[in-house]
Amino acid sequence: MRKTLGRAALAALVVATFGGVGTEALAQYTRRTPIVEAVQKTKGAVVTIKVEVRGNWSKKEVVGTGVVVDERGYVVTNRHVIKGAERVVVLLADGTEVTAKVHTEDDQHDLAILYLPSGRRLQELSFAPGNDLLVGETVIAVGHPFGYVNTVSTGIVSAVGREVKMPTGEVLTNCIQTNASINPGNSGGPMLNINGELIGINVALRDGAQGIAFALNSDMVQAVLAQHLSAARMSRVQHGLSCREVVGMEGQPRQWVVVDEVAEKSAAAKAGLKKGDVIQKLAGRLVLNRFDVERAFWNYHAGDRVEATVLRDGKETQVALALSRGKDVDTIASRQESDQPKTNSVSAQPVKNRK
Secondary structure (H helix, E strand, O other), X not given: OHHHHHHHHHHHHHHHHHHHHHHHHHOOXXXXXXXXXXXXXXXXXXXXXXXXXXXXOOEEEXXXXXXXXXXXXXXXXXXXXXXXXXXXXXXOOOOOEEEOEEEEEEOOOOEEEEEOOOOXXXXXXXXXXXXXXXXXXXXXXXXXXXXXXXXXXXXXXXXXXXXXXXXXXXXXXXXXXXXXXXXXXXXXXXXXXXXXXXXXXXXXXOOOOOOOEEEEEHHHHHHHXXXXXXXXXXXXXXXXXXXXXXXXXXXXXXXXXXXXXXXXXXXXXXXXXXXXXXXXXXXXXXXXXXXXXXXXXXXXXXXOEEEEEEEEOOEEEEXXXXXXXXXXXXXXXXXXXXXXXXXXXXEOEEOOOEO
């Protein structure tokens, strides 16, 4: 009896000892790396796009990825993903299927905007500045390569300012080059930085190469969104603001919107806004880029007053814009294009998946 108890106690001591050492050793490192954190906090804004396309003899299915860019149901993806679609179905992160409406097809930038009438608020991704990317910084690509939903791969920014020639003849400028694993089905998916901010939309891979893929720069993406989802087009109101983004040091926020021009006799002019003003909030919404400026006015109509928080000469002030019916001059796209660096062209294939 005594021997049995002695052996049992010894066994318990050994298990406890080795168990303690093992637990202690494992606890020295956390598995919640910045990459894990970035993926988990953004996964609700990444969607699967399934497109029915009629071929010569039968229907084909195109699988791609999309990113929710506004909580009211607007998604951005690549144009080549939904090209020729008879029906577009979007699968949300929770498994809900929504039949999407194609709002915009922009051939020049290979972008498409979808609207999801889901009847609820969706998680959206925030844009990071695209003009201060660091060659060598970590990037995270999310998508559905070959039908493997929500696949995550990592890499670095291999180069910036790439010019990519697509098979259609279109030339995509100011692209991000990466060595992250991007394959057919990743099209339209997000390229994230280590903070989980959207720095690009995955678009193409180098034909016949490995570890050479490209993403559309976030600055261009949000400028295209601001053009096609402007206050003038969405709500038929004019505000009279022409703005630009300014990027500062690391921190929160590190990008802000500065008034570049104010149209005469516009709502902004009558409110007293001036060139050089920093717009911090519009209608209670934080403003970090030109797309934020436009979408702040979506729910308003001519005659409505919209409150704005402005920083002028280091002092915060409140003004109100009395909106009028009209159409703003569309200078966003042309200005964005003129800012693109001229680089050597690279031939690439769209990251698509036709079954």
